[in-house]
Amino acid sequence: MTLVVYFGQELWDGPRTLKEMLDLRHCPPEVARQIADYPLHLIEVREYPRLERFHSDLRYVFGFLQRDREKDKLYQYVTGNRAAFSHLDGAAYQIIQVMSHSSGLLKEKEEYENEEGEIDMCQALLDMREECISIGKEKGREEGISIGREEGISIGEEEGISIGKQLTKQVFQLWMAGKTEKEIAEICEIPIEEVKDILS
Known part of the structure; x- marks a missing residue:
């Protein structure tokens, strides 16, 4: 099974099945019926409703990206999950930085990194906010x-x-x-x- 993780700002408006991807308008109906149709397994990061199902930093990456355009909600989310964001995996931090276009977050990454490679994103965000x-x-x-x-x-x-x-x-x-x-x-x-x- 192939899983597509979509990080875009806008809702996914592309095809959701194999047949939707193919242009079958000029294909004879008897041939088109023979083509198997497969669903596109798509996760829209910014719209995914069940964050509690994740038991890793992915929960916080998705939660952050779902709120990154509403600064007050983002601030509340990060401070409400201070324990997780104070010890965020370095890879999760980089995904957030790249996908939210927050170049200021990586400016001084080492300053917020501990010995285990975890990032104190709470402090990074507070410093960025200040x-x-x-x-x-x-x-x-x-x-x-x-x-x-x-x-x-x-x-x-x-x-x-x-x-x-x-x-x-x-x-x-x-x-x-x-x-x-x-x-x-x-x-x-x-x-x-x-x-x-x-x-x-």
Whole structure:
């Protein structure tokens, strides 16, 4: 018997029998009836419902992969099975790393490995989680600074425009009142060239 273990993210949508694999549309019916049909023995890792039937690390590999896209459920599952994940076989750890596309898990594999070759995946995941939180905080801080700068520049430009309008108004009022360019420059505390620019 051949057993197919499917690790894909999506549900299996391929053939489930030998005849489904073969294109028998152009085969004469009397020949097609002679072809034996065999089922495809398929285990879909992410959908397998009876994890309790496994009495090895395979139970935890399947359980992990069934939850690897829902981080809260995954965290609960791993912490709920702390004893198993604290002493996970190295091969099981590698399957989880490869099939869940969690490259961060193998980064420092030796750091979490004991003398028997078992991996403390709980600690590896906690460290990875802390690293992700730190990265998130740093990115948030950087984004906050960037947004603050942009808002500050915008506010500064608005205030500058407002001050410029008030200054222009004041220069024209003084000029209309008969003040000289030199007197306007002294009253407004600006260079005489700026007074000339405003009045031109």
